[in-house]
Each structure stands twice: as C-alpha cells, then as structure tokens.
Amino acid sequence: MILGEVEAPIFQTAAFGYASAEEMADVFAGRAPGHVYTRLSNPTTLALERRLAAAENGVGALATSSGMAAIAVTALGLLRPGDEILTAKGIFGGSVSFFRNILGRLNIRAVFVDGSDTAQVAAAVTPKTRAIFVETIGNPGMDVPDLPALGALARERNLPLVVDSTVTTPELVKPGQHGAALVIHSTSKFINGHGIAIGGAVIDTGKFDWSRGPFEDIAALARRAGAYAFLAHLRTVIARDLGACPAPGSSFLMLHGLDTLPLRLKTHVENARALAQALSTDRRVLDVGYPGLPGSPYFERAQRLFGGRAGAILTLRVGSLAKAFAFINALKSARRAANLGETRTLVIHPASTIFREYAPADRLSLGVPDDLIRVSVGLEDSSAILTDFEQALTVAQKE
Amino acid sequence: MKLVVNGADVEVSDGINVTQLLVERRVKMPDMVSVELNETVLQRAEFETTRLREGDRVELLYFMGGGRGTDTV
Numbered sequence: 455m456i457l458g459e460v461e462a463p464i465f466q467t468a469a470f471g472y473a474s475a476e477e478m479a480d481v482f483a484g485r486a487p488g489h490v491y492t493r494l495s496n497p498t499t500l501a502l503e504r505r506l507a508a509a510e511n512g513v514g515a516l517a518t519s520s521g522m523a524a525i526a527v528t529a530l531g532l533l534r535p536g537d538e539i540l541t542a543k544g545i546f547g548g549s550v551s552f553f554r555n556i557l558g559r560l561n562i563r564a565v566f567v568d569g570s571d572t573a574q575v576a577a578a579v580t581p582k583t584r585a586i587f588v589e590t591i592g593n594p595g596m597d598v599p600d601l602p603a604l605g606a607l608a609r610e611r612n613l614p615l616v617v618d619s620t621v622t623t624p625e626l627v628k629p630g631q632h633g634a635a636l637v638i639h640s641t642s643k644f645i646n647g648h649g650i651a652i653g654g655a656v657i658d659t660g661k662f663d664w665s666r667g668p669f670e671d672i673a674a675l676a677r678r679a680g681a682y683a684f685l686a687h688l689r690t691v692i693a694r695d696l697g698a699c700p701a702p703g704s705s706f707l708m709l710h711g712l713d714t715l716p717l718r719l720k721t722h723v724e725n726a727r728a729l730a731q732a733l734s735t736d737r738r739v740l741d742v743g744y745p746g747l748p749g750s751p752y753f754e755r756a757q758r759l760f761g762g763r764a765g766a767i768l769t770l771r772v773g774s775l776a777k778a779f780a781f782i783n784a785l786k787s788a789r790r791a792a793n794l795g796e797t798r799t800l801v802i803h804p805a806s807t808i809f810r811e812y813a814p815a816d817r818l819s820l821g822v823p824d825d826l827i828r829v830s831v832g833l834e835d836s837s838a839i840l841t842d843f844e845q846a847l848t849v850a851q852k853e
Numbered sequence: 854m855k856l857v858v859n860g861a862d863v864e865v866s867d868g869i870n871v872t873q874l875l876v877e878r879r880v881k882m883p884d885m886v887s888v889e890l891n892e893t894v895l896q897r898a899e900f901e902t903t904r905l906r907e908g909d910r911v912e913l914l915y916f917m918g919g920g921r922g923t924d925t926v
Contacts, residue, residue, distance in 0.1 A: 485859050487882040487915045495917045504884070513897070679887050679916055680894040686887075686916035 462501040464706045468492050484690075493697050494689070499705040505712050506645075506655050509624040510637050513660040513681045516688050517653060517705060521620060521640020522548050523698035524654030526556070528616060528636060531684065531692045532585050532669065535561040540578050541587040542569025544595015544821040547808035549618070553587075566820075570752065572603040579611055584668060586615050590622040590629065591756070593794070594769050594804050594828045595821040596743030598752035601759055605633015605661075614662045620644070621767050621794070625719045626760040630659025636684070641708045643795030644766075647718050651707040653700045658685050718797075718833060722766035725799075725839060726831035730768050732840050738847045740825070743769035766831045767794055775824040776853040778803055782827060784849035787834065787842045794830035799839055802828050854907040871900040871911075880913060887914040 456463065470489040472478040480486035489495050503515040518524045529552070533539060541553055543566045553564035567578045569588040579586075586608055588599040601617065608615035614635035619627060623644045629637050639645060641653040664683040665676035676683035693699070700708075723746075730744035745756035746764030756764040772778050782790055788799040792807065802808065809822045817823070831839065854867050858878065865877055871890070875883045888895045889912040895903055905911070 481915075481917075484915045484917070485913070487880075487885055487917060489917065500885075676894075678889060678894060678914060680896055682887055682916060689916050 462498055462706060462709050464702050465489075465492075465497045466702055467496075492702065493699045494694055496699070496702050496705070498702040498709075499700050502641075502700075502705040502708050502712075503655070505709060506639070506641075507657055509712070510628055510657045510659060511630055512637065512657040514685045515655050515657040516685055516693055517641070517655045517700045517708075518693065519654065519698045519700050519704075520652050521618075521638070521642060521654035522552060523696075524638045524640070524656045525549055525552055525618070527688050527693045527696060527698060528638060528656050529553070529557060529562075529585075530696070531672075531688050532614065532616075533557065533560075533562045534584075536582065537584040538563045538565055538580060538582040539585045539587055540565050540567055540575060540583055542567065542589060542592060542595075542597070542599060543819065544569070544592035544597050545587075545589045545618070546593050546620075547804065547812075547820075547822075549587075549589075550809075550820060551811065568597075569599040569604075570597040570755075572600050572607060575604065576607050579607075579613070583611070583613060586613055587618070588615075589618040589620070590627055590759075591745060591765050591767065592821070593621055593767055594743070594808075594826065596745060596750075596752070596767075596769055597821075598745050598755045598759065598764075600755060601627070601629055601632035601634065608635070609633055612667060614667065621765050622760060623715060623719060625716055626723075626763050626765060630657075630661055632759070633661055634659055635662030641711070642793065644711075644719065644722070645715060645795075646708050646711040647714065647795060647797065648707075648711065649791075649793050649796035649798070651704040653704050653708050656685075656688070658682070719763070719766070721833050722795075722831060723763045725833070725836045726766040726768055727764070728836045729829070729831055729839055729843065733768075733770050733843065736844075736847060738772065738851055740771040740773055741769075767828065768831065769826055769828050771823065771825045772827065772847070772850055773825055774853065775805070777850045778825045778827050780853040781846045781850035784846035785842055786845070787838060788829070788832075794828075796830065797833045799832035799834060799842075800830040804828050854905075856905060856908070857910045859911075859913055865905070869905055871895060871903045871905065874905060874911065875900070882915070885915055885917060887916065888912070889914060 481488035507515040617629035617634040618638040620640040637657040679686040745752040791800045
C-alpha cells in the first residue's frame with residue numbers, strides 16, 4: 455500500500471528505475487528486493503500472486519499471461535528430453551495439444567491415462583516419469599480424479615502431482631490439501647469471472663520436497679530457496695526467459711474477480727445443478743456429463759472433494775452432429791463462445807472447435823464424440839436458462 | 854550483538870529471532886525473502902522460532918526474477 459489505496463494500483467510500467475548501479479546490481483543478484491522489469495515481476499501482479507497463494511494455502515505463486523502459459527512454464531520447469539509426464543485423458547484440448555506437440559518436439563513423452571482410475575495411473579509410472587497431471591474435473595471429460603489417492607501415489611513415487619483446478623477454483627477445492635504439489639489455474643475463467651482478461655497462474659502448495667525430488671537443478675536451488683525452490687526456478691530461469699508474463703492491467707482485473715469469486719461460484723453451481731437435473735430427465739438428451747448428478751459415476755467423489763458443489767461446467771449429448779449444431783444455433787440467450795466461467799452461459803461444440811485438429815477416433819479416445827456440447831453455466835436467472843435450453847432442444851429435434 | 858548479514862557486520866538487539874531481525878533491519882518485502890542462517894535455508898515457519906546468536910551469518914535472498922539470488926547454483 456502506498457497512499458492508503460483500497461484497491462491495488464495498476465503499475466503500468468515496463469521497467470523500474472534505481473538510484474545507483476550498486477542498488478540495481480544487488481537486486482539482480484537477489485541480495486535486495488525489487489522489481490526490475492515487468493516481464494520478470496510487477497507490483498500489481500505480485501499482489502495477485504499473493505492473493506492466489508493465500509487462496510490455495512500455498513507457499514507462493516507465479517502469474518502468467520494465460521492458463522496455457524502456466525502449463526507451459528510448469529511443464530518446461532519440470533521436464534527434460536527423455537522424461538515422461540503422466541496425464542489424464544479428457545482434459546482441455548489446448549493442454550492435450552501442448553503435451554503432444556510441444557513436449558513431443560522436445561522428446562518429452564506425454565502418457566495419457568484414465569486419471570480417474572488411480573490404479574491405471576500407478577501402473578503407468580515408469581522410471582522416466584517426472585510428474586502426474588490431472589484436472590480436478592476433466593474438461594470436457596467431466597471425470598473426477600481421486601485426488602487424495604493420486605496424492606498418496608505421487609508421494610509414494612516421489613513425483614509432483616500437478617492439478618489444474620481452473621473449473622473448480624479454490625472455492626470448491628484446494629488440491630494442496632489432497633497432496634498436490636502444484637496447482638494451475640487459467641485465471642481467464644471463473645477467477646476473472648467476467649471474460650475480460652486472459653491470465654494464468656501456478657501455485658506451489660509446499661507439499662513436495664524439492665530438495666529430494668528427481669530434479670537436479672531444482673534440488674540444487676532448494677539449498678538456497680527452500681520450499682520456494684520451484685517458483686524460484688520458474689522466476690529466475692523458465693518464466694523469465696520465456697517471457698509469458700501477465701499484463702499489469704490483467705492482474706488488476708483478476709484481483710477484482712477474486713473479490714467476488716465466492717458469491718459468483720455459489721450461483722454458478724446452483725444454476726448448473728438445476729440445468730443438469732432438467733437435462734438429465736429430458737428424453738431428447740442422450741447423456742449429461744455433470745459430476746453433481748447422483749447418476750454420475752463421479753458423484754460420490756465430487757461430493758467428498760468439492761463439498762457437494764460439482765462446478766458449473768456440464769456436457770450433453772443430443773444424438774448427432776446435425777442435432778448438436780441445430781441445438782447450439784437455436785439458443786437465444788446462451789452465447790456461442792470458447793471461454794468458460796463467465797457471467798453469461800456459454801456453449802461450444804468441442805469436436806469442431808477445441809478438438810478439431812484430432813481425427814474422429816482420436817477425439818473419441820479423448821472423450822469428445824461428435825454430438826457432445828459443452829456448457830459453461832452462467833449467472834442468469836435459472837428459469838431463463840432452462841427455458842432457452844428447452845426451446846433449443848425442441849428445434850434440434852427437427853434435424 | 855553482532856551478526857553478519859549479506860556479508861556485512863551489523864549490530865542488532867540481543868536475542869532476537871529471525872522475524873524480529875527482518876523488522877529491525879527494515880527489510881523490504883519480508884514475505885518475499887528467503888533466509889539462510891549459517892548456510893542452512895530456514896522454512897518460513899521457523900522465522901519466529903529461530904533465535905539468533907552472536908556471530909551468526911545471515912543471508913537474505915530474493916528470487917524475484919532479476920537473477921538467481923546466488924552464483925553457486
């Protein structure tokens with residue numbers, strides 16, 4: 455705080471000046487605190503990082519320019535050529551693409567497993583495995599990994615469990631409590647909440663002992679940085695050199711989103727539950743993916759992990775690609791858009807958008823059939839959402 | 854008592870703990886600092902409970918992105 459301001463100021467500056475060459479040298483050497491350049495750190499972004507770390511009960515956080523940037527710096531911070539990462543199927547298409555294409559180019563192998571089946575994950579661990587990656591609720595797979603069991607497995611094998619909690623946020627679950635070493639967020643989603651900024655973050659929960667992990671460079675850093683070793687590794691090497699920094703104005707918008715997150719999540723989840731229940735009793739809908747439905751194979755786990763609040767993303771299947779398009783086109787108030795976690799209800803057809811680069815059989819193995827529709831349930835009046843979906847289903851039946 | 858902080862001799866109050874040292878030395882951004890005491894890095898939870906002694910060598914390190922905080926790793 456500088457002048458008693460209630461809200462964090464936006465430090466809209468590229469660089470930070472110093473009174474002397476000695477002072478600047480001390481900051482560069484880490485002997486004195488200070489911001490140097492917004493690619494490396496920025497006071498507005500630091501305020502966001504402190505809030506996110508506190509929200510996850512973590513030792514610290516690094517904010518990035520996007521959720522994908524958070525995944526990228528985390529993966530590149532952990533993995534070297536020849537390593538393997540075990541990752542759940544049914545996760546965000548952008549993450550699948552990064553793991554396959556970018557890591558693949560670096561001779562780092564992503565091994566896709568059913569993240570909700572801990573025995574399958576355990577069986578896939580090899581001497582080359584360096585990390586386990588899951589989403590709290592697979593998007594769009596809608597599966598829920600058993601975080602405590604995965605946490606125990608990761609601890610037993612001395613591997614960091616990396617959990618993308620974008621769709622749950624710290625409001626619904628704190629993965630560190632279940633053994634996650636690192637928590638990732640696309641802050642563009644529920645944390646921002648209004649669809650007006652792009653950002654991401656990685657939070658170190660302090661649950662992984664970096665001094666004893668299979669990462670020589672991070673273990674060496676742990677001798678000086680302790681529990682902060684991985685974040686120090688990101689800050690001083692990986693993120694610094696990749697340059698995937700957030701804009702200060704975006705960090706400001708994320709901070710504002712955090713202020714109302716609990717209030718918004720409450721309504722998001724209530725609206726999603728109501729829509730999922732209505733769709734699950736509609737004969738025109740073949741299947742509803744929502745772990746908050748008692749019929750979901752992940753219902754009990756979601757109840758246990760998320761305190762009965764299974765998020766605000768759901769999927770539905772309507773029988774054919776043509777019906778899916780007709781349904782989406784007939785929606786009057788829900789928007790056809792790629793984001794999720796905004797105030798408005800958003801729908802997307804994953805097979806022709808996020809997963810379009812994959813062959814049909816490949817998409818099916820990733821849990822994306824052609825008639826699947828993903829819905830991010832917004833904050834509109836619940837009955838208005840139900841009415842909109844009801845009339846769109848009627849239109850879709852004509853296909 | 855005398856300590857060596859970041860290589861410099863400094864005089865501080867007798868028997869203070871690490872948290873008190875950060876306050877007394879007016880260390881900026883105390884929540885961002887890593888503290889190494891006699892070449893052993895302290896956990897943050899240990900700041901309150903770690904009492905300093907005459908002649909202790911304390912390194913205050915920041916990993917904010919300018920550099921690596923140390924030339925040895």
